[in-house]
Amino acid sequence: MGLHQYPSFAPMRALLLALGVILLFPGFSESITRHYTFNIGYLNVTRLCHTRSILSMNGRFPGPSLIAREGDRVVVKVVNHVSNNVTIHWHGVRQIRSGWFDGPSYVTQCPIQTNQSFTYNFTITGQRGTLLWHAHHSWLRATLYGPIIILPKHNTSYPFEKPYKEIPILFGEWFNVDPEAVISQALQTGGGPNVSDAYTINGLPGPLYNCSSKDTYRLKVRPGKTYLLRIINAALNDELFFSIANHTLIVVEGDASYVKPFETDTLFITPGQTINVLLKTKPYSPNATYLMAARPYFTGRGTFDNSTVAGILEYKQPSHHSPLKNLTLFKPTLPPINATSWVANFTKKHRSLANDKFPANVPRKVDKKFFFAVGLGTSPCPKNTTCQGPTNTTKFAASVNNISFALPSVSILQSYYFGKSNGVYTTDFPANPLNPFNYTGTPPNNTNVSNATKLVVLQYNTSVEVVLQDTSILGAESHPLHLHGFDFFIVGQGFGNYDPNKDPNNFNLVDPVQKNTASVPAGGWLAFRFLADNPGVWLMHCHLDVHTSWGLRMAWLVLNGPGSDQKIQPPPSDLPKC
Ligand SMILES: *[C@@H]1O[C@H](CO)[C@@H](O)[C@H](O)[C@H]1NC(C)=O
Ligand SMILES: *[C@@H]1O[C@H](CO)[C@@H](O)[C@H](O)[C@H]1NC(C)=O
Ligand SMILES: *[C@@H]1O[C@H](CO)[C@@H](O)[C@H](O)[C@H]1NC(C)=O
Ligand SMILES: *[C@@H]1O[C@H](CO)[C@@H](O)[C@H](O)[C@H]1NC(C)=O
Ligand SMILES: *[C@@H]1O[C@H](CO)[C@@H](O)[C@H](O)[C@H]1NC(C)=O
Ligand SMILES: *[C@@H]1O[C@H](CO)[C@@H](O)[C@H](O)[C@H]1NC(C)=O
Ligand SMILES: *[C@@H]1O[C@H](CO)[C@@H](O)[C@H](O)[C@H]1NC(C)=O
Ligand SMILES: *[C@@H]1O[C@H](CO)[C@@H](O)[C@H](O)[C@H]1NC(C)=O
Ligand SMILES: *[C@@H]1O[C@H](CO)[C@@H](O)[C@H](O)[C@H]1NC(C)=O
Ligand SMILES: *[C@@H]1O[C@H](CO)[C@@H](O)[C@H](O)[C@H]1NC(C)=O
Ligand SMILES: *[C@@H]1O[C@H](CO)[C@@H](O)[C@H](O)[C@H]1NC(C)=O
Ligand SMILES: *[C@@H]1O[C@H](CO)[C@@H](O)[C@H](O)[C@H]1NC(C)=O
Ligand SMILES: [Cu+2]
Numbered sequence: 001m002g003l004h005q006y007p008s009f010a011p012m013r014a015l016l017l018a019l020g021v022i023l024l025f026p027g028f029s030e031s032i033t034r035h036y037t038f039n040i041g042y043l044n045v046t047r048l049c050h051t052r053s054i055l056s057m058n059g060r061f062p063g064p065s066l067i068a069r070e071g072d073r074v075v076v077k078v079v080n081h082v083s084n085n086v087t088i089h090w091h092g093v094r095q096i097r098s099g100w101f102d103g104p105s106y107v108t109q110c111p112i113q114t115n116q117s118f119t120y121n122f123t124i125t126g127q128r129g130t131l132l133w134h135a136h137h138s139w140l141r142a143t144l145y146g147p148i149i150i151l152p153k154h155n156t157s158y159p160f161e162k163p164y165k166e167i168p169i170l171f172g173e174w175f176n177v178d179p180e181a182v183i184s185q186a187l188q189t190g191g192g193p194n195v196s197d198a199y200t201i202n203g204l205p206g207p208l209y210n211c212s213s214k215d216t217y218r219l220k221v222r223p224g225k226t227y228l229l230r231i232i233n234a235a236l237n238d239e240l241f242f243s244i245a246n247h248t249l250i251v252v253e254g255d256a257s258y259v260k261p262f263e264t265d266t267l268f269i270t271p272g273q274t275i276n277v278l279l280k281t282k283p284y285s286p287n288a289t290y291l292m293a294a295r296p297y298f299t300g301r302g303t304f305d306n307s308t309v310a311g312i313l314e315y316k317q318p319s320h321h322s323p324l325k326n327l328t329l330f331k332p333t334l335p336p337i338n339a340t341s342w343v344a345n346f347t348k349k350h351r352s353l354a355n356d357k358f359p360a361n362v363p364r365k366v367d368k369k370f371f372f373a374v375g376l377g378t379s380p381c382p383k384n385t386t387c388q389g390p391t392n393t394t395k396f397a398a399s400v401n402n403i404s405f406a407l408p409s410v411s412i413l414q415s416y417y418f419g420k421s422n423g424v425y426t427t428d429f430p431a432n433p434l435n436p437f438n439y440t441g442t443p444p445n446n447t448n449v450s451n452a453t454k455l456v457v458l459q460y461n462t463s464v465e466v467v468l469q470d471t472s473i474l475g476a477e478s479h480p481l482h483l484h485g486f487d488f489f490i491v492g493q494g495f496g497n498y499d500p501n502k503d504p505n506n507f508n509l510v511d512p513v514q515k516n517t518a519s520v521p522a523g524g525w526l527a528f529r530f531l532a533d534n535p536g537v538w539l540m541h542c543h544l545d546v547h548t549s550w551g552l553r554m555a556w557l558v559l560n561g562p563g564s565d566q567k568i569q570p571p572p573s574d575l576p577k578c
Pocket of ligand 4 (some may be wrong): 020287327328
């Protein structure tokens with residue numbers, strides 16, 4: 001992985017220079033269009049002594065970096081050369097008025113079918129840092145993912161020390177079998193899907209697995225330098241702890257928003273989140289190498305991949321020294337698997353930078369409040385079959401306010417835009433649970449969820465507050481919720497049941513952290529606010545793909561505003577058809 005694969009934008013840039021735009025407007029930030037072609041094809045990859053033909057982007061695994069500056073337009077022609085239907089999501093990119101290019105299949109577009117292509121076309125507005133792109137159809141993102149690197153505008157610097165080098169660090173999950181077979185079997189039997197066989201760093205499982213030591217990511221550093229690690233969790237189903245032995249990390253940015261820098265030995269990162277950290281190397285090359293390791297946080301009842309991925313941080317030795325042969329290897333200590341209190345404390349350390357240049361525009365007043373109970377439940381097993389859910393007569397399911405969101409067979413955004421929503425979706429998603437219960441106490445007798453495609457309709461510029469309440473129906477479990485189309489501000493979080501009378505008194509409306517993905521604490525709640533200033537259809541879902549597949553997802557429909565710049569753009573002519 002490197003930052004060296006810039007696309008060909010030279011002609012446009014030359015043109016702008018020729019026009020003298022920059023000379024005419026001193027300090028003017030030159031925005032350009034960056035063109036990419038992403039070819040989805042097959043690639044034979046061997047890990048843990050198992051060879052699989054995986055779906056890959058441009059023949060690379062993990063996929064290539066998409067690099068842009070804040071303000072740039074990005075045009076990506078995605079060509080599908082495989083037998084699967086595919087879509088690509090630009091995770092965290094706000095897609096202001098360009099929701100046609102957001103990517104979730106059957107929500108904003110029909111999938112790109114075999115031998116077809118679709119050109120995604122959007123600008124990067126008001127964001128800088130790291131995001132990720134990934135497939136957004138079934139479990140294809142298991143191997144179709146890569147970094148989005150948003151550099152600050154020209155003549156703008158980082159609000160922290162300029163790094164000597166920038167390095168993407170992507171976590172993933174490797175399966176020895178086809179992940180599509182894993183989820184399809186699970187949905188059929190109603191049981192939990194088979195867990196992955198390894199975690200990976202930049203596609204490599206590392207030395208702690210059998211038949212894997214040659215597939216180890218090595219980060220070679222020079223002493224006395226500051227590195228910017230762009231850390232991305234692209235794992236399918238697992239929230240991860242990460243640490244580098246004997247090194248402290250300084251968190252400076254998350255989900256493409258700057259935070260007040262803070263130091264930590266260990267990170268917690270959920271699928272869909274990105275965290276930029278500064279790594280200051282030791283002043284002299286030490287006589288040692290250091291493991292960098294990640295492994296999951298888990299509190300649920302089911303099985304999970306309880307393994308550890310490791311890479312190696314090694315110092316380049318001065319050239320006049322003979323290479324050191326026998327180096328001590330130090331290992332980091334990670335929190336326990338179920339370190340719920342540690343996770344909550346880590347999340348609370350995040351604060352928006354919130355200065356004049358990068359203000360935290362958290363809505364102070366709220367127009368609409370929502371209380372969503374999120375978690376697992378059951379659905380009945382078909383007659384005359386034995387299921388492998390929580391009981392042999394039930395399947396696992398998941399829901400928001402007891403509704404398991406069913407994807408239609410056409411695109412929701414398209415049916416909305418062309419006035420053909422009849423029979424596709426309804427707009428009566430409940431703002432509160434219809435049957436309240438003690439969410440973190442004894443489960444109700446009936447744990448069955450309902451299935452529907454229901455949306456919440458929001459007027460343009462509504463300021464929204466959402467409280468996400470974990471349910472412990474099948475065990476308290478953390479859910480990393482991801483909102484498409486917006487960033488939100490985490491104004492509060494806590495354990496137990498949310499108290500609407502007491503808890504708002506402690507909300508942070510000054511410098512709350514700005515995210516697109518955040519974990520609802522296991523057995524607790526999370527409150528966030530956002531301004532619905534982006535017309536379109538926006539999915540919100542758990543970023544553990546197993547829970548999404550079970551239905552832990554819903555969608556917002558934000559209506560056009562009155563202004564001409566407050567309406568969704570017309571659809572592109574090559575929008576895929578169902
Ligand atoms: C992958 O391996 C199979 C079996 O060896 C081979 O037939 C196929 O051509 C390979 N595919 C690619 C893309 O290299
Ligand atoms: C991308 O969108 C912009 C704005 O709508 C449009 O001017 C441009 O032609 C589009 N480019 C491509 C390659 O579709
Ligand atoms: C690394 O950390 C270990 C344990 O914290 C400590 O014993 C050791 O001296 C450190 N070594 C180096 C070279 O940093
Ligand atoms: C590094 O450590 C090894 C083994 O502990 C030792 O033999 C060697 O002399 C050390 N080298 C340096 C440069 O300190
Ligand atoms: C996870 O694996 C470790 C060994 O690597 C073991 O000690 C621990 O008990 C396991 N935890 C769970 C919850 O399975
Ligand atoms: C490497 O160093 C360790 C102690 O640090 C020592 O026990 C071992 O014998 C050394 N191995 C080699 C090949 O020098
Ligand atoms: C975590 O798991 C360990 C071992 O199963 C248990 O002793 C401990 O109480 C658990 N901690 C929490 C916070 O649940
Ligand atoms: C989390 O913070 C609370 C309050 O400061 C403290 O009591 C608790 O020990 C911390 N937990 C961990 C695991 O650090
Ligand atoms: C279930 O099995 C019984 C006995 O084999 C059979 O009579 C009945 O028709 C089956 N019901 C369904 C819905 O298939
Ligand atoms: C389901 O489990 C119950 C109790 O464990 C058992 O009595 C019953 O036979 C099982 N039913 C089927 C269809 O396997
Ligand atoms: C909800 O359940 C918890 C855990 O059992 C209990 O402590 C709490 O009192 C219950 N709350 C209500 C309002 O019943
Ligand atoms: C691909 O998507 C189209 C449109 O929704 C659908 O008709 C077709 O069955 C899908 N094909 C596959 C292989 O899933
Ligand atoms: Cu979840």
